[in-house]
Amino acid sequence: MEVIRSAAEMQKKSFAFIRESKTIGFVPTMGFFHEGHVALMEQARRENDLVITSIFVNPLQFGPNEDYERYPRNEANDLALAADAGVDLVFIPSAAEMYPAKMLISLTIEERANVLCGRTRPGHFEGVLTVLAKLFHLIQPTKAYFGMKDAQQFSVVSALVDNLNFPVQLIAVPTVRESDGLAKSSRNVNLDEKERKEAVSLYKALQHGRQLVVDGEKNPAIIVKEVKEQIASQLNGKMDYVELWSYPALEPVSVIDRQVILAIAVQFEKARLIDNLVFDERGCIGSQIR
């Protein structure tokens, strides 16, 4: 497995792969790998000639009071896990390599980023879009793999690819969970023992919300209220949001008559966790993501 740290070298390599008619599966990440990342890499391995993953904790997508400095990092372990998953090349640029001293260009998005994490993390999705536009240019992927744990990110990146005609196919991979249901996340290491026990209530509350729909409830306000009550009764972490929107457009719904996302964010002492379920008007888990 090769490691490249220079952007120019990465792009040269990608163009060489394209000239050889190789298909490239790309898994963009911020590192500190767990089974969620590995699931993306393994799917990319099955579906492409070459698999490239990037490790880059992108400063542009962190707000001034967020956890950029505290974000967990472990390059040696990441390289071992990537090699095991069959990755061919890992791109690990520095911030200086990715961004010139003065960035004159950035990307913005009108809709889809004004709700959920976009509302509580102003500038976050602009940072995600800008770094992905750069990474797509450097890596020239045939397919790019994203986890549904970050479902809003998938919706926003879909708009990027559609609106700006990036020649890449986006693949959504289901959320990988711990045995008790907690979504795997690099930030889980920043939970203390008590918080880790409480954190399972995010998924339990989402399941409760979905069950209400299965049982015939179609009023989003009632579902959100019940989910909020369940979360409040089970954890001390600060509830950031519980919201329900259409998916993938992320528009308001007055009655659940189409595919929706029920999503939760909770701020613990040192970690902000998110989770979601995407399901249709009968409560069936989403299969048609784009």
Ligand SMILES: Nc1ncnc2c1ncn2[C@@H]1O[C@H](COP(=O)(O)OP(=O)(O)OP(=O)(O)O)[C@@H](O)[C@H]1O
């Ligand atoms: N549990 C998971 N199941 C499937 N995909 C996941 C999971 N966790 C992360 N991913 C995906 O892996 C890719 C890289 O994510 P990232 O490196 O930010 O990891 P992360 O665990 O989401 O970290 P954090 O939530 O702490 O920011 C993203 O597409 C993300 O959606």
Ligand SMILES: CC(C)(CO)[C@@H](O)C(=O)[O-]
């Ligand atoms: C897609 C991404 C690698 C962009 O920095 C990041 O937002 C992530 O890890 O989900």
Ligand code: BAL
């Ligand atoms: N996977 C989400 C990236 C972030 O929280 O910045």
